[in-house]
Amino acid sequence: MNILNNQSLIKFAICPHETKENIDFWEKFSKKLSSFLKKEVKIVTFKDLEEEEKKIEKEKFDLYYARLPITLKLYSKGYKYLGYFKDKKNKLIIIKHSSLYPEAIFLKKQLKIAILEEEDYFFPLLNLNIDLSKTEILFVKDHDEILKLVKFQNVDLGIVNEEFFLKKSEDDKKNISILATFEFPFYHFFMVSSIYEPLMKKIFQNFSEIELIKNQEEIFEKLTEKLVYISQNFKYRALAFILLEKLPIAIATGKEEFEFINSFFSALTGYEFKDLKNIKIDEFFIPKNKYHLIITKDGKELWIEYQKIPAQFMGKSTYLHYFIDRSQQKKLEIFYEIIKEINSIITKAFLEEEIFFSVIKSLVEKFGFPLAWIETRDPENPELFVIKFKAGEKKEIIEKFKTLREKYLKLFIIEALKNQNILIIPKISESKICESCELRSFCKELFLKEGINSICAIPLMKNNE
Structure with missing residues (x-):
């Protein structure tokens, strides 16, 4: 008994590449096919490739003229390769x-x-x-x-x-x-639902322009699988490129010495690959409790969140090293510790001099400030401030800032005292504050010339004084 006797029509899906330009051809083809089958052949079209992809997951078709990538999906669903146009390449x-x-x-x-x-x-x-x-x-x-x-x-x-x-x-x-x-050499194929394969093969013998496929399923399966492999390979490489060059993550590979670094690695550290030839990886990433420390090419400290994992690179085992700049977060954490330390000193100390000495000592010795000083109002002239204590490796340059302190930093200090707020300029070289009343352009030059790029004013209060 003819399998198709119980079916009123044949659903014939056609690739959207074909129906946009060649619908007249396919209508004639379906009429000819219908005459041999003695059944109505209904053409199923798709408005675009996206709709086609969705419908093949939900609907079933008896016959399909599909482009090469779609044949793989149809083959996995049980469809069989039927044939292709001999002269159509x-x-x-x-x-x-x-x-x-x-x-x-x-x-x-x-x-x-x-x-x-x-x-x-x-x-x-x-x-x-x-x-x-x-x-x-x-x-x-x-x-x-x-x-x-x-x-x-x-x-x-x-x-x-x-x-x-x-x-x-x-x-x-x-x-x-x-x-x-x-x-x-081939691109579009006729695919047929497996239960209709014997009959369709017989019917399609009436179409001389079509080359029937005999025992080539395995060959075509390998070909389509190769297509998927190539596609995935390109996509993985494209994704790898995004990870390596577009995201703000520094990446390197190597076991003992560096084998590769990405552009963001260079941007953060200042090192080009040629600069790292004689540097050991274990010496480059310095563990410091929660974070790792890197000394950049220009001698600055860079605090990073660092990880390394085993990997395969260029056919050999190595390590993938990646890190994110956490310097700002580290500074905030240090600053939080400073505030805690100052509060502890103020709470425990009884004398003003003791508070001043302990705060300065802690800022320099414990937290590594290159310059710290304590200013109080001049008893004889409250409009002026006098230095009580100074410390740090750069303490001798404080006299160079005399005019700067008296005319401009004074306003910075007064604001901190008035509002009982800690005022911070994290990057003097970039801060817009430098153009306002606190720091004029020449003040910026003075600081930067001495290697100082940040400054803060911390009001000290005990018993409301």
Whole structure:
């Protein structure tokens, strides 16, 4: 008994690549097929590739004319390869703006390419032999969008179906030229639901233009699996590029010596790879309780949150080192400890002199401040402040700041006392405060010349005095 006797119609799905331009052809083809089957053949179309992907997960079809990547999904659902058009070969073309010379394109520091997010569209990229670390791949929904992106030079290159391109008007193709062509020996296949395979094979013998597939399922399965592998490989490489060069994470590899560093590593530490040749990794990352410490190329301290994990790199085992700058957080934690220390000193001390001496000593010896001093109001002239204590390796330069203190820092100190707030300028070199009343531009130069890039005023109070 004919399997199809109990079915009123045949659902025939067709790739959206085909129905947009060739619907008349497929209507004629389905009528011919219907005459052989003695059943109605209903064409199922999709408005775009996204809709097709969704529907094949939910709906069942009796017959399908599918592009290569979709055949893999259909094959996994039990569909069988039936055949392909003998004389129909698919070509993908790489297009560019006519004003761009090929040599100039590949000399760019960053190459931008627009393609459909389909496995087969990665094949032409392999032929280009491009450096993915210098390439941004932009996935779009359809060929028309790729055409526009290339035409208006929003991307350097695009990959589209040749048949689509040739059918576009001259106006649509204006200022666009073909850089290279990639040809598939097969591209679209007729796929059939497994229970209808014997009958469809018999029926399709009436179509001389179609080459039937005999025992090639294994070959095509391997081919489609290879497509997925290539696609995944490109996606992983693209993702790796984003992780290495786009995210604010410093990354390095190596066991004892550095084998690789990313650009953010250099940006944070000041070191280029050539600078690290004689530096041991264990000596570079200095463990300090919660954080690790790095001494940058210009001698500054960089506090980092650091991790290392075993990894495979360039075919050998190594370690992946990655870290995030936590210097600002470390400074805040240190500052919190300073406040706790000062409160403890004030609570325990009885004499003013004892408070001043202990605070200064703690700031310099415990917290490493290069310069700290205590100022109090002058008993004879309350408008002025006098230095009671000074300490730190830079304490001798305090006299250079005499004019600075008396005219400008005084306002900074008064504000701190008046509002009972701690005032901080974390980076004198970048702070807008430096242009206001507290620190004029020449004050900034004085501080920076002496290697001081931050300053704070801490009001000390005991018994409301």
